[in-house]
Amino acid sequence: QKEVEQDPGPLSVPEGAIVSLNCTYSNSAFQYFMWYRQYSRKGPELLMYTYSSGNKEDGRFTAQVDKSSKYISLFIRDSQPSDSATYLCAMRVGGSNYKLTFGKGTLLTVNP
Amino acid sequence: SQTIHQWPATLVQPVGSPLSLECTVEGTSNPNLYWYRQAAGRGLQLLFYSVGIGQISSEVPQNLSASRPQDRQFILSSKKLLLSDSGFYLCAWGQGLYGYTFGSGTRLTVV
16 A cells, blocks of 8 residues: 555646545654645645644645544635646655655646 | 755756756755656655765665765766656755755656
């Protein structure tokens, strides 16, 4: 079983739709959870981050972590064509080890 | 502010040729530095990471090596490229609790 599983999509939605992106993981030691957005031919950029379980909201984006289910989600409200990108989940254990484990990424296209 | 520079952006190299990709970081000291490779359908694969000058950890056996000759410089090398070395190479630095800052990447095609 891979440490982090993420549906690669592709996911295509109309503009204004609510998008739900998800990852599951197997390592219960993961404590820090992140979402990266990667535009085509660019490096990933940090979008959201959360610690342990709970929700975090930033504008149109909401990140959720359910450690009991080993499941994290990213919701995008009122999706825009500019949201079209690959979204990667990432996570790491606590302490001073900053190595991240990434999902494979989900390709999202928002159609105008 | 911290910035990370990575070059070249695109590279086409013949099989058997050497490789040198460079990454430098500005605006921070003693950063943790990482080399990742991203291949289609395979996600981000950690190749090397470094917590200080001369300190390199390898995550997977491969045809590549890394060096950190200066605090804010990280170099990825190969003596003889293979076709399977093709991919998108990303340098990143991370010092905080959350995540990395990635460079803009190098797209390597081995022909």
